[in-house]
Amino acid sequence: MSAASTALRAGSDPYHIGHGPSTGVPEYTGHGAGGPAPKRIVVGYGFWIFILSDVILFSCFFATYTVLIEARNGGPGPQQLFDLHNTAVETACLLLSSFSCGMTSLAVARHNLLWSEITLAITGLLGLTFIGLEVHEFLGLVAQGAGPTRSAFLTSFFALVGCHGVHVTAGLLWLGTMMAQFPAKGFKQTILHRYLCFSLFWHALDIIWIGIFTVVYLIGTITP
Amino acid sequence: MTLLGKLTWQAIPLHEPLPLFSGAAVVIIMVAIVAWVVIKGYLPYLWREWITSVDHKRIGVMYCILAGVMLLRGFIDAIMMRTQQVMAYNAPGFLPPSHFAQVFSAHGTIMIFFVAMPFVIGLMNVIVPLQLGVRDVAFPTLNSVSFWLTAAGALLVNLSLVVGEFDRTGWLPYPPLSELAYSPGVGVDYYCWSLQISGVGTLMTGINFVTTILKLRAPGMHYTRMPMFCWTALASNLLIVAAFPVLTATLAMLLLDRYVGFHFFTDTGGGNSMMFMNLIWAWGHPEVYILVLPAFGIYSEVVSTFSSKPLFGYRSMIYATMAICIISFMVWLHHFFTMGAGADVNAIFGIASMIIAVPTGVKIFNWLFTMYGGSVRFTTPMLWSIGFIVTFAIGGLTGVLLAVPPADFQLHNSVFLVAHFHNVIIGAVIFGVFAGYVYWFPKAFGFTLDERLGKWAFWLWLIGFWVAWGPGYVVGLEGMTRRLQHYDVAEWHPWLVVAEGGVLIILLGIIAQIAQIVVSVRTREQRRDVTGDPWDGRNLEWATASPPPPFNFAVLPDVTDQEPYWDMKARAREIGQLTRPEPEYQPIHMPRNSPTGFVTAFLAVVSGFALIWHIWWLVVLGLAGAYATFVVFAWRDHDEELIPAEEVARLDRANRAVRSAALHHRQLRREVETQREPRQ
Numbered sequence A: 001m002s003a004a005s006t007a008l009r010a011g012s013d014p015y016h017i018g019h020g021p022s023t024g025v026p027e028y029t030g031h032g033a034g035g036p037a038p039k040r041i042v043v044g045y046g047f048w049i050f051i052l053s054d055v056i057l058f059s060c061f062f063a064t065y066t067v068l069i070e071a072r073n074g075g076p077g078p079q080q081l082f083d084l085h086n087t088a089v090e091t092a093c094l095l096l097s098s099f100s101c102g103m104t105s106l107a108v109a110r111h112n113l114l115w116s117e118i119t120l121a122i123t124g125l126l127g128l129t130f131i132g133l134e135v136h137e138f139l140g141l142v143a144q145g146a147g148p149t150r151s152a153f154l155t156s157f158f159a160l161v162g163c164h165g166v167h168v169t170a171g172l173l174w175l176g177t178m179m180a181q182f183p184a185k186g187f188k189q190t191i192l193h194r195y196l197c198f199s200l201f202w203h204a205l206d207i208i209w210i211g212i213f214t215v216v217y218l219i220g221t222i223t224p
Numbered sequence B: 001m002t003l004l005g006k007l008t009w010q011a012i013p014l015h016e017p018l019p020l021f022s023g024a025a026v027v028i029i030m031v032a033i034v035a036w037v038v039i040k041g042y043l044p045y046l047w048r049e050w051i052t053s054v055d056h057k058r059i060g061v062m063y064c065i066l067a068g069v070m071l072l073r074g075f076i077d078a079i080m081m082r083t084q085q086v087m088a089y090n091a092p093g094f095l096p097p098s099h100f101a102q103v104f105s106a107h108g109t110i111m112i113f114f115v116a117m118p119f120v121i122g123l124m125n126v127i128v129p130l131q132l133g134v135r136d137v138a139f140p141t142l143n144s145v146s147f148w149l150t151a152a153g154a155l156l157v158n159l160s161l162v163v164g165e166f167d168r169t170g171w172l173p174y175p176p177l178s179e180l181a182y183s184p185g186v187g188v189d190y191y192c193w194s195l196q197i198s199g200v201g202t203l204m205t206g207i208n209f210v211t212t213i214l215k216l217r218a219p220g221m222h223y224t225r226m227p228m229f230c231w232t233a234l235a236s237n238l239l240i241v242a243a244f245p246v247l248t249a250t251l252a253m254l255l256l257d258r259y260v261g262f263h264f265f266t267d268t269g270g271g272n273s274m275m276f277m278n279l280i281w282a283w284g285h286p287e288v289y290i291l292v293l294p295a296f297g298i299y300s301e302v303v304s305t306f307s308s309k310p311l312f313g314y315r316s317m318i319y320a321t322m323a324i325c326i327i328s329f330m331v332w333l334h335h336f337f338t339m340g341a342g343a344d345v346n347a348i349f350g351i352a353s354m355i356i357a358v359p360t361g362v363k364i365f366n367w368l369f370t371m372y373g374g375s376v377r378f379t380t381p382m383l384w385s386i387g388f389i390v391t392f393a394i395g396g397l398t399g400v401l402l403a404v405p406p407a408d409f410q411l412h413n414s415v416f417l418v419a420h421f422h423n424v425i426i427g428a429v430i431f432g433v434f435a436g437y438v439y440w441f442p443k444a445f446g447f448t449l450d451e452r453l454g455k456w457a458f459w460l461w462l463i464g465f466w467v468a469w470g471p472g473y474v475v476g477l478e479g480m481t482r483r484l485q486h487y488d489v490a491e492w493h494p495w496l497v498v499a500e501g502g503v504l505i506i507l508l509g510i511i512a513q514i515a516q517i518v519v520s521v522r523t524r525e526q527r528r529d530v531t532g533d534p535w536d537g538r539n540l541e542w543a544t545a546s547p548p549p550p551f552n553f554a555v556l557p558d559v560t561d562q563e564p565y566w567d568m569k570a571r572a573r574e575i576g577q578l579t580r581p582e583p584e585y586q587p588i589h590m591p592r593n594s595p596t597g598f599v600t601a602f603l604a605v606v607s608g609f610a611l612i613w614h615i616w617w618l619v620v621l622g623l624a625g626a627y628a629t630f631v632v633f634a635w636r637d638h639d640e641e642l643i644p645a646e647e648v649a650r651l652d653r654a655n656r657a658v659r660s661a662a663l664h665h666r667q668l669r670r671e672v673e674t675q676r677e678p679r680q
Helices: A003-012 A039-068 A084-109 A113-143 A152-185 A189-222 B017-039 B043-051 B056-087 B097-132 B140-162 B187-215 B228-260 B273-306 B314-330 B332-339 B343-355 B357-371 B380-402 B405-411 B415-445 B451-477 B492-522 B564-575 B596-612 B616-635 B645-676
Strands: B588-591 B640-643
Touching: A039 A152, A039 A189, A039 B187, A039 B228, A039 B273, A084 A113, A084 A189, A113 A152, A152 A189, A152 B228, A152 B616, B017 B043, B017 B140, B043 B056, B056 B097, B056 B140, B056 B415, B056 B492, B097 B140, B097 B187, B097 B228, B097 B273, B097 B415, B140 B187, B140 B596, B187 B228, B187 B596, B228 B273, B228 B314, B273 B314, B273 B332, B273 B357, B273 B380, B273 B415, B314 B343, B314 B357, B332 B343, B332 B405, B343 B357, B343 B380, B343 B405, B357 B380, B380 B405, B380 B415, B380 B451, B415 B451, B451 B492, B564 B645, B596 B616
Parallel strands: none
Antiparallel strands: B588 B640
């Protein structure tokens, strides 16, 4: 744009106040100003925003847990209930599943169907083990009279940990769908984008678990 | 009867004539409309072009229609409440307490979630991609799912009119009243499930628009060149992403309490009902700004266009918007100063609430200074904007009064508070969406709305609002609490009669709006917007045809200025022809239509209904169906449609021709004027 048109604009509007200088030369900032971002970026970015919203959902359950932790209603507290061995195995399963999910990403990047399926299967089995252990823990608590209806503390515990469990279960359904899609559809762009989102989701659940592990199990059993 | 859970014939209000007749009327009207559509053979067209459409413009229009229809429903509730309070001075009135409680709960729920939200989101849908100069939102099919889930929530709320009951706890279900022990009916469940379903839709809208605005913009559109409406839409959607999960979590907790005996908010078992207040308002206060920020954006567009001037203080407007966006998360406690948090906490939240008035004041002055020195055209959207500035300034002031904790202790839960929030929500949000609706109607439909009836509607709404809610401040100060089914204070009665008059004036305003649509549609040939730029607009939505082609822009525009289209027009006038030579047209890929949204919403209604009535087998069926839909959608290969280059060329050439003609027409007119009175 030339100086002439700048002058024209300034002439047609004497109150052009509070506006930045318009040099007319497009300055691509790399933040979408260079035109629409490619599909892969858009999909990944959108899914990141979803994960952030999911983290906020969890933050509500974390907040209620910390508010209600002392509301035992005469019932048992973390020290009597939590078994760190079980939690350690659960944590190991989930962290290892994240590792194998990372291996899947490498296999997918190389379009290697066999290894993609194998590592996804390992991820799924580890996830299933995690869910199995969690259900086992929940059933054990209910059996000893420490179910979610016992006290507000247990309510918030079951809700927080259960919410994570529901997410992992949904992730397993998604994982199964992905395992079916790789052989059926091949490594198409859309499938690759979908896998990108799945891996983000799976790793995010790991991060949430680290929070649960720390806030619920570690702090709950260590502090007197 | 266990097959149908809690659902029995008792749920149909056969012994209550009022809900029965109104419910029957709604059902008959709906059946009649569906029958008319089927008999006329419009169903395939509707299915192809609207129901399965993933075009952001179509989805936006459907959002606005949903909002309009629900506005009528919510307004009928309003008339019923005003009439009840006129009749119920030392008398029972015509609404029994249980029914009155459902009416005020439904009114608030509908007006916030199914009128204000869809209207705002609808306008964002139609306009934001056009203003950004792109072809669609980031996730078009998800957009369709969002809309249909919102519609599903609205349907469930209305279903409660005929099957069962709606909640009686107010528009926010405060425990312990909303707990199973005190609200054993299905009303609270209707409330929770419809909001959970529509809330998921809203959250997905938020994700969709944040991604769209941050990642999909025409080349050259820096952050500081984005139109103000896009900025406010960005702020609003960031708030949706940050706040709606809180609503989802809170309602999930209440549902767990009610369905499986958890103790989040109960009186027993160590539950803490004040935690509900904190959580719900941690969503609820940002929600206010989710609604009002896009309205501020609309006013910015309208005031600038009709003052024929750039928006004054564009950058300060951005700062003000983002400041409000952040501070809105730091004031939630002012909704319950009387909770007993102590003087220090109350003081901090009171001061934060007053601070949020500062960026809002910045905006008011920016609009005023935009008008100052401009050649203002007093069109209908401009009238709504000026009416807003006056009304909202007063509503904001009463808000600052309420933000003073000692004053709030007196005014809490009184009609003064109710008058305040109607003052800001009607005065800012509703006036704003009406301004946007009249302003952008020609863009969506290709013809303008009748100005005369539009101005009638504005004056009736403005006067009606003040006659209806001015008295609210008075009776509030006289000690009237909200939600009174009957009363015996003689001083209040005349004011409530006046308020009834106000609501009837608003009714006339709504009739004028309906007449405006009818008249405008019938005379649409005379009011065609052939150029696509009926108001001499400044941003990119006016740079394409009205209604825009499915792909919006044949070639993405190059943005070199804060007001891209104004800049283009200025340059075109300078060189005497369109700024861009005819491009080499390319075929365009557009997302293919998909019934996913409609099917998902249908399954959501089925599952929601089953959950409300404890019909567990149907819940399982609904969820399995949802998963199946997900897989089927994931399995499709062919998800894009190709618009051939010839078609693109045909549509774009037609638009270029009328624009070129308009340019030359203007050029000629200007030359004639110059000859008549030479410029100094």
